[in-house]
Amino acid sequence: xxxxxxxxxxxxxxxxxxAVMTLSALIPILPLLILGLGAVVVMLQAAxxxxxxxxxxxxxxxxLVALGSLPFVARTLPAKVTSLVLxxxxxxxxxxxxxxxxxxxxxxxxxxxxxGHGNAEEYYVLLLLATLGAAVxxxxxxxxxxxxxxxLLSVPLYVMICYPKAGRARLEAGFKYLILSAAASAFLLxxxxxxxxxxxxxxxxxxxxxxxxxxxxxxxxxxGYGLLAVGVGFELALVPFHVWTPDVYQGAPxxxxxxxxxxxxxxxxxxxxRLFGQAAIHSDRSLxxxxxxxxxxxxxAGNLLALVQSNLKRILAYSSIAHLGYLLIPFLALGxxxxxxxxxxxxxxxxxxxxxxGVVGALSSPEHEVEDLEEYRGLFYRxxxxxxxxxMSLVALAGVPPTAGLLMKFYIVTAGMEASLWFxxxxxxxxxxxxxxxYLRVALVLFRRPSEEPLRSxxxxxxxxxEGIALVVLAGIVxxxxxYPTPFLQFLQxxxxxxx
Amino acid sequence: xTTVPTLYGMVLxxxxxxxxxxxxxxxxxxxxxxxxxxxxxxxxGLAFVVAGSRWAQADGQVMFIFILTVAAAELSVGLALLIQxxxxxxxxxxxxxxxxxx
Numbered sequence: 001x002x003x004x005x006x007x008x009x010x011x012x013x014x015x016x017x018x019a020v021m022t023l024s025a026l027i028p029i030l031p032l033l034i035l036g037l038g039a040v041v042v043m044l045q046a047a048x049x050x051x052x053x054x055x056x057x058x059x060x061x062x063x064l065v066a067l068g069s070l071p072f073v074a075r076t077l078p079a080k081v082t083s084l085v086l087x088x089x090x091x092x093x094x095x096x097x098x099x100x101x102x103x104x105x106x107x108x109x110x111x112x113x114x115x116g117h118g119n120a121e122e123y124y125v126l127l128l129l130a131t132l133g134a135a136v137x138x139x140x141x142x143x144x145x146x147x148x149x150x151x152l153l154s155v156p157l158y159v160m161i162c163y164p165k166a167g168r169a170r171l172e173a174g175f176k177y178l179i180l181s182a183a184a185s186a187f188l189l190x191x192x193x194x195x196x197x198x199x200x201x202x203x204x205x206x207x208x209x210x211x212x213x214x215x216x217x218x219x220x221x222x223x224g225y226g227l228l229a230v231g232v233g234f235e236l237a238l239v240p241f242h243v244w245t246p247d248v249y250q251g252a253p254x255x256x257x258x259x260x261x262x263x264x265x266x267x268x269x270x271x272x273x274r275l276f277g278q279a280a281i282h283s284d285r286s287l288x289x290x291x292x293x294x295x296x297x298x299x300x301a302g303n304l305l306a307l308v309q310s311n312l313k314r315i316l317a318y319s320s321i322a323h324l325g326y327l328l329i330p331f332l333a334l335g336x337x338x339x340x341x342x343x344x345x346x347x348x349x350x351x352x353x354x355x356x357x358g359v360v361g362a363l364s365s366p367e368h369e370v371e372d373l374e375e376y377r378g379l380f381y382r383x384x385x386x387x388x389x390x391x392m393s394l395v396a397l398a399g400v401p402p403t404a405g406l407l408m409k410f411y412i413v414t415a416g417m418e419a420s421l422w423f424x425x426x427x428x429x430x431x432x433x434x435x436x437x438x439y440l441r442v443a444l445v446l447f448r449r450p451s452e453e454p455l456r457s458x459x460x461x462x463x464x465x466x467e468g469i470a471l472v473v474l475a476g477i478v479x480x481x482x483x484y485p486t487p488f489l490q491f492l493q494x495x496x497x498x499x500x
Numbered sequence: 501x502t503t504v505p506t507l508y509g510m511v512l513x514x515x516x517x518x519x520x521x522x523x524x525x526x527x528x529x530x531x532x533x534x535x536x537x538x539x540x541x542x543x544x545g546l547a548f549v550v551a552g553s554r555w556a557q558a559d560g561q562v563m564f565i566f567i568l569t570v571a572a573a574e575l576s577v578g579l580a581l582l583i584q585x586x587x588x589x590x591x592x593x594x595x596x597x598x599x600x601x602x
Contacts, residue, residue, distance in 0.1 A: 144559075144566060151570045158577050166584040172597035175585065178578055179533055183524055185574075186540035189567060190517055193547030193560075197510060200555045202563070220510070247600040 038062030046121035102131035111464035116366030118164035173251025184234035191227030258357030298325025335418035509550030516543035
């Protein structure tokens, strides 16, 4: 290279552009960089001066800065940052959604952790790292980023589940999640290796070659897809890979369960849509049928198994299994309204699930999780605000107007009708009807007058201001999306258009 | 030196993977479950290296390094939790942790 070697910030403009990879190439992944740097900053802050509220505020600031950087990134779209990452409007919207989900979980965690003994600051570092993992998953276009993002999402979760004190239930949940998640990652990796062997490339766009390349062995390809489906099926908690979900949701702290149910599943589904949304899956009917079977099984089993539960967190776990089943329908349909339907569904699902887990967390503390239905009896007479919020979430999950729950199912049905998936849609309706039963059963328990003293007197924990605001905002989102979704839906249709 | 057909490499990786899965399912000692998970991850790594050599690309070996690194991180968290488990349950038998059911 000509000229002396000076550090990049001392080089002249012309030399800089020639010799150095311009920093502007990194702008599309600015939110990821902010989150990563933020995790380190929070870790250092917690190391030097332990103060829960300070760490919490710092975490919120980092999330807000990351969200604030999204408009800057939007100007440079679509952008490939090396072959590993593709940031297009689709990815950017979901990036924003994951950041918002992480922000809300952080807000809800403050009040929850404050009520416990034990150090709370590391939790926020883990939360930032897990959100970073989800963000990486959303923008990835290469199997390496897929794997890295997934692990970055999962490993902090192993610890967050056992936070802050590793009691018996928490450890059991943590280990179940660890063992099964690591096994699922291994299945995913083997599937990726088989696909790599056949396609010769680790990029997602390589899947387009799948049906056309002559030398590829069909058996290996199918095995690769199957192994990939096993790994993804575990993470998305599709039946029959769902067995870990109720136990982990029950054993984990309520905000962490909320995170797993929303951000963890949502980011993987977004990647899944990008990965399999290519032509390959639809040229091969056997692949399509595999996912259709997973969809049917999740919708039915998710709702049927919840009927016998008496633990609110387990009911919410089964409901999330069923909802991912519903979400597979637009994935299988893949018409023009499939992606906006998925985006609307994920947004509404995030708001509803986070508000449900938020209420559970608002009543709980790390020492005592309020999860048994008996403890919720007559909640309306003790904490009317929380009871109304929980009722709204349950009603929304059941799909009753005027909440967003109805519209999210409505758009899925629209997407399904475009592809004439009548059988799946009929099953969706049947499964939803079954679901209404157990959601409303919980709602009724809230309003039932306790006939004698409650089994365990509920320790009254004052809501932190942040929790209260967050829950009200979530409720507002659910109601507004349910009543007047048009501007939002038009925004989604403009933004989330099909792209590679 | 004659090259080994990639099919053999993939089959070997598959067999190793199967052994790992079997280990996770059958073993009751937490330590051996974590060990079997390692075997599964490394079998996938072997598959990557074989695939990379078939296409004469470095990608397979790069993925192997990724897998090794991530497996190490995951394992360190797993072992830390294992110590907590031993502390709580006074055993490494996973059947001791069966409170959550249904």
